[in-house]
Amino acid sequence: MAMMNRSQYLASLDDGRRIFAEGDEIKDLATHPQFATAIKLVGDGYEAHYQPGADVSGPYFKIPRSREDMKGLLKDLLDWDMVTVTTSQGLLALLTAAARMRPASPEYADRIEAYFEYCRDNDLRCVQAITDAKGDRRLPPSKQDDPDAYTRIVERRADGIVIRGAKLHISSASVSHELVVMPTKNMKEGEEDYAVACAIPVNAPGVRIVNTNYAPREREEDFPVSAHHNMPEGFVILDDVFVPNERIFLAGETRHSATFAHALGLWERLGGTAHMSEYGDTLVGLAQLIAEANGTEKIHHIREKIAEMVIYTTLVRAGLEAAIANAEPSPEGWYFPNELFTNAAKHYAAADFSLMVRHLHDIGGGSIVTAPSLRDLENDEVGPFVKKYMATKDGIGGEYRTRLFHAIRDFTADAYGGWQLVTMIQSGGGLYAQRLVARKHYDMENAKGLALKLAGLA
Numbered sequence: 001m002a003m004m005n006r007s008q009y010l011a012s013l014d015d016g017r018r019i020f021a022e023g024d025e026i027k028d029l030a031t032h033p034q035f036a037t038a039i040k041l042v043g044d045g046y047e048a049h050y051q052p053g054a055d056v057s058g059p060y061f062k063i064p065r066s067r068e069d070m071k072g073l074l075k076d077l078l079d080w081d082m083v084t085v086t087t088s089q090g091l092l093a094l095l096t097a098a099a100r101m102r103p104a105s106p107e108y109a110d111r112i113e114a115y116f117e118y119c120r121d122n123d124l125r126c127v128q129a130i131t132d133a134k135g136d137r138r139l140p141p142s143k144q145d146d147p148d149a150y151t152r153i154v155e156r157r158a159d160g161i162v163i164r165g166a167k168l169h170i171s172s173a174s175v176s177h178e179l180v181v182m183p184t185k186n187m188k189e190g191e192e193d194y195a196v197a198c199a200i201p202v203n204a205p206g207v208r209i210v211n212t213n214y215a216p217r218e219r220e221e222d223f224p225v226s227a228h229h230n231m232p233e234g235f236v237i238l239d240d241v242f243v244p245n246e247r248i249f250l251a252g253e254t255r256h257s258a259t260f261a262h263a264l265g266l267w268e269r270l271g272g273t274a275h276m277s278e279y280g281d282t283l284v285g286l287a288q289l290i291a292e293a294n295g296t297e298k299i300h301h302i303r304e305k306i307a308e309m310v311i312y313t314t315l316v317r318a319g320l321e322a323a324i325a326n327a328e329p330s331p332e333g334w335y336f337p338n339e340l341f342t343n344a345a346k347h348y349a350a351a352d353f354s355l356m357v358r359h360l361h362d363i364g365g366g367s368i369v370t371a372p373s374l375r376d377l378e379n380d381e382v383g384p385f386v387k388k389y390m391a392t393k394d395g396i397g398g399e400y401r402t403r404l405f406h407a408i409r410d411f412t413a414d415a416y417g418g419w420q421l422v423t424m425i426q427s428g429g430g431l432y433a434q435r436l437v438a439r440k441h442y443d444m445e446n447a448k449g450l451a452l453k454l455a456g457l458a
C-alpha cells in the first residue's frame with residue numbers, strides 16, 4: 001500500500017496506452033495541448049494528498065459511514081480534480097452495487113470489494129465507462145444491425161472473458177489508470193452477453209481511446225477558465241479485450257444489469273448537484289459583478305433576474321442538503337444518498353441551468369462575445385482606446401471589465417460554455433433518467449391520498 005506523487009503519476013502514464021486525437025496517435029501526453037492541463041491538474045491532486053510510507057491512502061478512498069461523513073466528502077469533492085472525483089464516485093457506486101448484489105451474488109460482491117482495495121492500495125484513478133454507442137435507439141441490443149453497438153462478451157474462457165464494443169463520452173479516460181465498465185441499461189432475458197461489468201486497465205491490449213477537448217488552442221489569456229481547467233473526453237474502443245476472472249463483476253446475470261447504472265447514477269448525480277450549486281453561485285457572482293461594472297445593478301429587471309438566480313442556486317443547495325440529511329445506511333454500515341432528493345435536485349439544477357445562463361447573458365450585454373482580446377489592450381496604438389471605451393465609470397477600468405467579459409464568455413458562451421450546457425443536461429444519464437428515478441422513489445400513494453381527501457373521496 002503506497003500513495004503516488006506527481007512524478008510517479010506521470011511515470012505511470014507511460015504504460016503503452018493507445019491514445020489518439022485529431023487524427024494522430026499521441027505518444028507524449030504531458031506535452032500535448034489536449035492533455036497537458038489535465039495531467040497537470042491530476043498531478044496537482046496527487047501532490048496535494050501525497051504522504052510517504054506504507055499504510056496510508058488518499059481521503060478520496062474514504063467510505064462515508066455517517067451523514068456527516070457524506071457532507072464532508074461532498075465538500076472535499078469540490079476541491080478535487082475531476083479524475084479524483086470520478087474515482088471516488090465510481091468506486092462508491094461499485095460498492096453500492098456490491099451491497100445490492102451481495103445476497104444473490106456474493107462472489108461478485110467480494111471481487112468488487114477486493115478491487116476497491118486494489119485501487120486504494122495502489123492509489124489508482126478510475127473512470128466509469130457506461131455509455132455505449134447504442135446504435136438505433138428504438139432497438140434493444142440484440143436487435144441492432146451491428147451486435148457490437150452495446151458492449152458484449154464475445155468469448156468465455158476458463159480464466160476470463162473477452163469483450164467487444166465502444167464506450168462513448170468517457171471523461172478523463174486517457175489520463176486515468178482504470179476503466180470501470182458497466183452496462184448502460186437494464187438487459188433482458190436473451191441479452192446475457194450484454195450484461196457485463198468489469199474493470200480494465202487503460203493500457204490493456206485492445207483498448208484505444210480517441211479524444212476531444214474544449215481546451216483553447218490559442219490566446220490562453222482570453223480563456224481564463226478553460227485554459228486552466230480542461231479534461232479530454234474519451235471515445236473508448238474495446239476491441240476484443242481480455243478480462244481475467246478476478247476483474248469480472250457481472251457476466252450474464254441480466255437481473256443485476258441495471259444495478260450498476262442505478263448505483264453510479266446516484267453518486268454521479270449527487271456529485272453533479274454539488275458542483276451545480278457552486279456553478280450557480282458563480283453565475284450569480286458574475287451577474288452581480290457585470291451589473292455593477294455596467295452600472296445596472298439597481299435597475300428593477302436586473303435585480304429581479306439576479307434574485308431569480310439566487311433562488312435557483314439556493315434551491316439546488318437545499319436539494320443537496322436534503323439528499324444528505326436523508327441518506328440511508330447500507331447493510332454494510334455505510335451511507336448512500338437519498339434517491340428522491342438526489343434525482344429531483346440534479347434534474348432541477350440541470351433543467352434550469354440554461355435559463356440562469358440566459359439571465360447572465362441578458363444582464364451582461366453583447367461584449368460577452370465581442371470584447372477585444374487582452375492582447376489588443378496591450379497594443380500601443382489601439383490599446384488605450386479599447387481601455388477608454390471599455391471603462392464605464394470611476395473604479396471600473398477598461399481592463400477589469402474586459403476581463404470580466406472574457407470570463408463570462410469562456411465560462412458560458414464559448415467552447416467550454418457550450419460543453420457545459422450540454423454536459424449539465426446529459427451528465428448522470430440525462431434528464432429523462434432523473435425523472436424516471438425521481439418518480440419511482442416518490443410517495444405517490446401519499447399524494448393520491450391527499451388528493452382523494454381534498455376531493456371528499458377518501
Ligand SMILES: Cc1cc2nc3c(=O)[nH]c(=O)nc-3n(C[C@H](O)[C@H](O)[C@H](O)COP(=O)(O)OP(=O)(O)OC[C@H]3O[C@@H](n4cnc5c(N)ncnc54)[C@H](O)[C@@H]3O)c2cc1C
Pocket residue numbers: 127128129130131132134137138168169170171233422423426427428429430432433
Ligand atoms: C461531457 C460529457 C461527459 C460524459 N461523461 C461520461 C462518463 O464519464 N462515463 C459515461 O459512461 N458516460 C458519460 N457521459 C454520457 C452521458 O451519460 C450520455 O450522454 C447520456 O446518458 C445520453 O446518452 P447519449 O449521449 O448516447 O444520447 P442518447 O441516448 O441518444 O439520448 C438523446 C435523447 O434521446 C432520448 N432517448 C434515447 N433513447 C431513448 C429511448 N429508447 N427511449 C426514450 N428516449 C430515448 C434521451 O432521453 C435523450 O433525451 C458524458 C456525457 C457528456 C456530454
